[in-house]
Amino acid sequence: MTTQNTQLTKEQFLEFRAKFKEQANAKSLSASDMILYNLIRGKDPKSGFTPITNPNKLSNGAIAWFAYEKANYIGMLDTMLLNLVMMQQKLLQGDT
Numbered sequence: 001m002t003t004q005n006t007q008l009t010k011e012q013f014l015e016f017r018a019k020f021k022e023q024a025n026a027k028s029l030s031a032s033d034m035i036l037y038n039l040i041r042g043k044d045p046k047s048g049f050t051p052i053t054n055p056n057k058l059s060n061g062a063i064a065w066f067a068y069e070k071a072n073y074i075g076m077l078d079t080m081l082l083n084l085v086m087m088q089q090k091l092l093q094g095d096t
Contacts, residue, residue, distance in 0.1 A: 032071045
């Protein structure tokens with residue numbers, strides 16, 4: 001799955017990529033950062049994640065794409081929290 005990213009200008013993407021590389025070199029990236037990076041590049045969000053394939057683990061209840069699903073969920077919660085903070089700031093400033 002590959003899609004064209006139309007949200008960022010070339011300059012914005014190059015700036016984002018430079019910051020991403022800084023974080024990668026500092027070893028401070030999270031799994032949800034990787035999902036965001038894949039989405040911005042127009043790649044499959046699961047790129048870089050490996051599913052559990054061990055039949056014993058799967059038969060004992062392991063979820064094949066657990067790491068990806070957990071990262072995606074955490075990223076969704078981060079986005080929701082950020083939106084709530086922004087809404088609160090607008091309310092405090094009197095903007096509607």
